[in-house]
Amino acid sequence: MPALPLSALENASEFHARHIGITAADEAHMLSVVGVASRRALVDSIVPRSIARASSMRLPPACTEAEALAELKTIAGKNRVMKSFIGQGYYGTHTPGVILRNVLENPAWYTAYTPYQAEISQGRMEALVNFQTMVTDLTGMDIANASMLDEATAAAEAMTLARRSVRAKGDTLVLFGDAHPQTIEVMRTRAEPMGLTLKLANSAAEWDAAIAGDDYFAALIQYPASSGWVQDWSEEIAKIHAKGAAAIVAADLLALTLLKSPGEMGADIVIGSTQRFGMPMGAGGPHAAFMACKDSFKRSLPGRLVGVSVDVHGAPAYRLALQTREQHIRREKATSNICTAQVLPAVIASMYAVYHGPEGLTRIAERTARLTAILKAGLTQLGFSHHHHASAFDTLCLKTDDATDSIAARAVQMGANLRKAWDVYLCISLDETSTRADVQLLWRIFAGDGRALPDFATLEQQAPALIPAELRRASPFLTHPVFNTHHSETAMLRYIRQLSDKDLALDRSMIPLGSCTMKLNATSEMIPITWPEFAQIHPFAPADQLAGYAELDRLLRDWLCQATGYAGVSLQPNAGSQGEYAGLLAIKAWHASRGQANRNVCLIPSSAHGTNPASAQMVGLQVVVVQCDDNGNVDMADLKAQCERHAADLACVMITYPSTHGVFETQVKELCEIVHRHGARVYLDGANMNALVGVAAPGEFGGDVSHLNLHKTFCIPHGGGGPGVGPVCVVEDLVPFLPGHATAQASGSMPAPAAGDGMAPGPRVGAVSAAPLGNAAVLPISWMYIRMMGADGLTAATEVAILSANYISKRLADHYPTLYASGNGHVAHECILDLRQLKDTSGVMAEDVAKRLIDYGFHAPTLSFPVANTLMVEPTESEDLAELDRFVDAMIAIRQEIRQIENGTWPQDDNPLKNAPHTAEALLADEWKHPYPRELAAYPVASLRRLKYWAPVGRVDNVYGDRNLFCSCPPIQELA
Numbered sequence: 001m002p003a004l005p006l007s008a009l010e011n012a013s014e015f016h017a018r019h020i021g022i023t024a025a026d027e028a029h030m031l032s033v034v035g036v037a038s039r040r041a042l043v044d045s046i047v048p049r050s051i052a053r054a055s056s057m058r059l060p061p062a063c064t065e066a067e068a069l070a071e072l073k074t075i076a077g078k079n080r081v082m083k084s085f086i087g088q089g090y091y092g093t094h095t096p097g098v099i100l101r102n103v104l105e106n107p108a109w110y111t112a113y114t115p116y117q118a119e120i121s122q123g124r125m126e127a128l129v130n131f132q133t134m135v136t137d138l139t140g141m142d143i144a145n146a147s148m149l150d151e152a153t154a155a156a157e158a159m160t161l162a163r164r165s166v167r168a169k170g171d172t173l174v175l176f177g178d179a180h181p182q183t184i185e186v187m188r189t190r191a192e193p194m195g196l197t198l199k200l201a202n203s204a205a206e207w208d209a210a211i212a213g214d215d216y217f218a219a220l221i222q223y224p225a226s227s228g229w230v231q232d233w234s235e236e237i238a239k240i241h242a243k244g245a246a247a248i249v250a251a252d253l254l255a256l257t258l259l260k261s262p263g264e265m266g267a268d269i270v271i272g273s274t275q276r277f278g279m280p281m282g283a284g285g286p287h288a289a290f291m292a293c294k295d296s297f298k299r300s301l302p303g304r305l306v307g308v309s310v311d312v313h314g315a316p317a318y319r320l321a322l323q324t325r326e327q328h329i330r331r332e333k334a335t336s337n338i339c340t341a342q343v344l345p346a347v348i349a350s351m352y353a354v355y356h357g358p359e360g361l362t363r364i365a366e367r368t369a370r371l372t373a374i375l376k377a378g379l380t381q382l383g384f385s386h387h388h389h390a391s392a393f394d395t396l397c398l399k400t401d402d403a404t405d406s407i408a409a410r411a412v413q414m415g416a417n418l419r420k421a422w423d424v425y426l427c428i429s430l431d432e433t434s435t436r437a438d439v440q441l442l443w444r445i446f447a448g449d450g451r452a453l454p455d456f457a458t459l460e461q462q463a464p465a466l467i468p469a470e471l472r473r474a475s476p477f478l479t480h481p482v483f484n485t486h487h488s489e490t491a492m493l494r495y496i497r498q499l500s501d502k503d504l505a506l507d508r509s510m511i512p513l514g515s516c517t518m519k520l521n522a523t524s525e526m527i528p529i530t531w532p533e534f535a536q537i538h539p540f541a542p543a544d545q546l547a548g549y550a551e552l553d554r555l556l557r558d559w560l561c562q563a564t565g566y567a568g569v570s571l572q573p574n575a576g577s578q579g580e581y582a583g584l585l586a587i588k589a590w591h592a593s594r595g596q597a598n599r600n601v602c603l604i605p606s607s608a609h610g611t612n613p614a615s616a617q618m619v620g621l622q623v624v625v626v627q628c629d630d631n632g633n634v635d636m637a638d639l640k641a642q643c644e645r646h647a648a649d650l651a652c653v654m655i656t657y658p659s660t661h662g663v664f665e666t667q668v669k670e671l672c673e674i675v676h677r678h679g680a681r682v683y684l685d686g687a688n689m690n691a692l693v694g695v696a697a698p699g700e701f702g703g704d705v706s707h708l709n710l711h712k713t714f715c716i717p718h719g720g721g722g723p724g725v726g727p728v729c730v731v732e733d734l735v736p737f738l739p740g741h742a743t744a745q746a747s748g749s750m751p752a753p754a755a756g757d758g759m760a761p762g763p764r765v766g767a768v769s770a771a772p773l774g775n776a777a778v779l780p781i782s783w784m785y786i787r788m789m790g791a792d793g794l795t796a797a798t799e800v801a802i803l804s805a806n807y808i809s810k811r812l813a814d815h816y817p818t819l820y821a822s823g824n825g826h827v828a829h830e831c832i833l834d835l836r837q838l839k840d841t842s843g844v845m846a847e848d849v850a851k852r853l854i855d856y857g858f859h860a861p862t863l864s865f866p867v868a869n870t871l872m873v874e875p876t877e878s879e880d881l882a883e884l885d886r887f888v889d890a891m892i893a894i895r896q897e898i899r900q901i902e903n904g905t906w907p908q909d910d911n912p913l914k915n916a917p918h919t920a921e922a923l924l925a926d927e928w929k930h931p932y933p934r935e936l937a938a939y940p941v942a943s944l945r946r947l948k949y950w951a952p953v954g955r956v957d958n959v960y961g962d963r964n965l966f967c968s969c970p971p972i973q974e975l976a
Contacts, residue, residue, distance in 0.1 A: 013792070014065070015522075016793045021879045021883070022804070046822060047664050048666045050666075051696045053700070058791070059790055072528055072784060079533045079534065079548035080547075081533060082412070082415055082416055083415055083438065085442070086419045086427075087226075087228075089180045090538050092431040092434070092536070093279065093431065095278045098355070099492075100530070103348055103496060104348060107505065108500040109500060110720075111505045112504075112719070114304075114718065115318075119317075121503055122317065122503065123500050124720045125319070127347040127350050129967070130482055131146060132968055133478075134478065134483075135253070135274075135292050136292055136968055140263020141262070143967055144291065145341075146304040147342045148302075150285060152185070155186065155250055155271050156186055157291060158220070159190065159196065160194070161297060161301065163196065163218070167244040169217070170217050170245075171196050172198070172199050173197070173218050173220065178226050178229075181747075186766070186767050187220075189739075189767055211239050217245050218247070219246075221233055221250070225389075227389070228388070228392045228394070228427065229388065230391045232471055233247075233265050234264075237265050241266065247267050248268065248270075250271050254394075257364075257477070258467060269291065272290055273289050274290060274346065275287035275288075277352040278352035282529075282775075282776060283773055283776035286574065286775040286778060288341075304721065305321045306319070307320075307965055311953040311954040312954040312956075317953040319958060340722050343721040343722045345719075347720065351492075354495070358478040358484070369392075369467060371435075371439055372392055372466060373464065374456065374460055376396050377464070378453070382443065382454065386399035390466070391466055392467075394431065395428065398427075399425050404426055405420075407445060411445045418445075436456060439456065440456060504854070504859050509859065509883070510884075514830040514871075514874040515830065516712065516862065517709070517874060520878035522715065524788070525715055526781060528781075534549075539744070539770075539772060542749060549776060553571060557570075563693050565700035565701075565703075569729045571773055572768060572771075573728055574775040575725075576709045577726065583728045584652070586705060586730055588651065589764075589765050590681070590737050599680070602652050602653070603626050603643070605626045607628050607866050632659060632661030633667070634671060636671065652680050653680065654683040654685060655668070655682070656688060661820040661866060663821065664822060666822075672703065682702055683704070683706070685707065686706040686707050686729070690798065693713060693795065694797075705731075705734060707726045709724065711723070711725060723778055739768045740765065743772075749772065796877075801875070804829075806831075807884060811888045815895040817834050832872045836868075836870065842898050846863055846864055846871050852913045854949075855938070875887070894940075912936060918937040919950065
């Protein structure tokens with residue numbers, strides 16, 4: 001037998017078989033079921049030839065997991081990990097090992113989906129209720145949401161929440177000048193298209209004059225200030241209220257363990273970041289921001305809110321509350337397009353509070369504050385006595401005049417970064433990781449050569465406290481038992497496991513969600529996110545310390561351009577909704593640059609994702625709905641008529657491709673040409689990019705702008721509803737209008753973009769996220785995926801995703817017809833199963849099938865979207881044939897159960913579907929009154945006897961929960 005060539009033994013494409021679930025034999029079987037000769041033939045029969053790629057993607061060839069990790073390690077090594085004293089909303093923190101290993105690095109937590117199916121999400125929702133309780137306790141507010149994208153976005157959302165919630169009629173927000181610069185920048189970006197004005201108050205006199213006026217609806221205060229000082233804002237807030245305006249406070253949660261809470265000062269809305277509660281800086285994210293407000297604002301509170309209701313047995317159960325507020329339901333009536341939280345970082349922050357408890361958090365804060373006081377006393381001895389303010393928690397700001405640049409440079413030479421402010425000041429921020437040695441290092445930096453340093457032991461005894469006594473917190477916080485119980489590692493480990501065991505994530509089973517692409521998040525892709533070279537980097541560190549991130553950013557943007565056919569990409573948006581927003585801002589700015597700012601009409605098909613109309617209204621566009629035909633395609637006659645009707649003011653059309661109905665519309669190229677003839681642009685939603693990569697490129701067949709979901713197509717985990725990355729991709733003439741980041745450029749962490757790098761200089765829109773690279777710390781995941789797959793692997797993944805969807809559609813055709821398909825009966829990468837007729841024959845709704853699937857060990861497909869009473873299924877390329885068949889068999893078995901209802905064996909109001917999911921407690925009850933056996937309820941298929949997921953609660957009552965809103969601790973075991 002001849003020896004195999006070395007190239008075959010090296011197996012550079014080994015990762016393909018790990019990412020793509022089906023084997024060659026499986027593929028042959030699936031093709032025979034679908035009725036096509038080959039995978040290529042299937043794709044050619046589905047994807048219109050007019051949009052098919054003319055050439056393959058130019059990407060590096062596939063490599064092994066070990067090779068990719070080694071290559072990325074070299075890139076990471078180009079970052080310089082320095083001791084950061086920059087602050088500005090980002091701080092060093094210690095992630096407790098038990099949380100690092102068992103939450104951040106645990107697929108039971110990071111592969112979970114948004115908790116829309118409450119019964120299989122009880123664990124992470126309890127963690128989020130802990131988060132909400134932590135925030136309300138520390139801020140002194142009535143209610144908090146389950147996290148926001150970042151602090152700057154939260155501030156922008158607070159601005160719009162205030163605008164719609166107060167009686168003041170002005171269109172101006174007064175902005176405290178000593179707020180974090182990135183917050184100011186993002187708020188400016190958000191305010192302009194909404195017709196709002198920001199009035200920046202950079203001095204006490206300007207502030208007093210501004211809040212004495214009658215033209216503002218809200219004022220925002222940073223507490224502590226960005227430069228560090230603290231004061232009691234009670235009197236100022238009272239003056240704001242006297243004008244009928246809202247007081248927004250951007251607060252630091254760690255500081256609030258020691259400081260009087262904003263709620264006690266009268267704040268209406270409090271926002272901030274929980275980054276320093278255990279989540280590494282990661283060059284800017286992901287980090288869970290928060291928003292809390294007074295009770296009267298709660299039904300307008302943006303983002304997700306976890307509340308407590310009851311299940312069918314009367315037991316308390318968590319669920320997402322007030323879901324009708326969410327943008328995907330409210331569409332163009334939405335007040336925000338934010339549907340994404342930062343769930344995984346929020347869970348980490350809540351677990352950090354559970355682990356440390358109030359005493360532990362207070363100790364961390366007290367130690368930080370004490371080191372800051374000692375540092376200041378020593379700097380004063382060294383002659384640096386001109387401080388910006390006398391009070392402080394963790395940040396000092398010193399006037400250093402002509403020595404500013406030389407001291408900052410000396411700090412870098414000695415391995416540390418300081419923050420330059422107002423040209424002649426240096427700011428120093430301490431944090432949980434700060435030590436005595438750090439204080440002494442700072443003294444050496446400021447002393448220069450040959451000067452005697454202060455005596456630490458003496459100043460430890462003598463340095464006066466910097467927090468005014470009258471500002472010291474007197475109110476208790478985190479008094480609930482959950483924050484006072486799990487302080488040993490054993491207890492904490494078991495608590496984390498107890499919660500994760502309640503949930504159904506991708507580590508247990510297929511999650512067949514349509515439009516959400518729950519594909520494999522490979523372990524090798526996840527490993528780099530906790531490398532210190534990526535994790536311990538401040539987003540506003542000097543640019544030469546971010547060389548590794550700059551290379552990662554450049555490579556990933558280049559590769560995404562290859563995948564999409566676009567000319568430029570920005571990775572700044574930290575959610576798909578933010579990518580949409582940024583893309584529409586680019587279109588609007590392009591029109592304005594051509595003297596056509598009047599163009600403000602956005603055409604959106606009736607089938608579009610709910611984020612589309614919500615994003616359009618956020619940038620000041622008027623939404624006009626375009627009808628769809630009976631097959632789910634855009635009605636081309638109506639599109640042409642609307643283009644003609646609004647020709648003078650037409651800005652863009654927003655479409656999803658393949659369509660939200662799971663079909664490759666054959667007229668997409670014609671649609672793009674019609675819109676372009678009317679001087680408008682085409683926004684092509686990239687939510688379904690998993691059906692396009694390697695097969696068709698939006699930038700080549702007529703799209704002008706797309707956003708991508710790296711947490712879908714490019715393998716960043718959903719994390720229970722966040723983090724995400726939503727890059728915005730554009731054609732050549734829109735590149736100058738990609739999001740900028742003046743804060744990063746001013747700090748020296750991001751050079752001005754140069755021509756030819758896909759981010760050419762020009763009239764840019766402002767920042768849309770707090771950090772220039774958004775959720776930078778998770779970008780290595782997508783880099784690893786693309787690098788290991790190569791062009792052929794990515795194309796194969798797309799083709800297998802399409803094959804898997806068609807296989808499911810074909811196998812279920814006799815039981816649940818597919819609602820929309822192309823002329824030859826094929827679908828794209830997802831299919832909509834039509835259950836509407838079951839209501840009349842059996843009383844069964846799609847929701848009943850979704851809940852019964854829990855008993856079979858499955859997360860439900862997407863429920864009633866885009867068509868009511870249907871299930872949209874997307875299997876992805878990552879699932880093997882056995883799992884696809886297990887899902888199909890479950891759906892067929894459920895259809896047989898429905899037939900038992902249709903033939904009268906079981907009544908319509910008492911059957912396995914209406915009573916699903918069945919809990920172990922209900923099945924073990926002494927009395928069983930149902931007309932079907934317990935065994936069928938528990939084990940509808942034999943394989944479940946070996947491996948059974950038990951829902952921790954029965955079906956949750958959503959209406960009860962909304963009428964009796966309860967969104968903080970105690971946990972369920974306390975309520976039962």
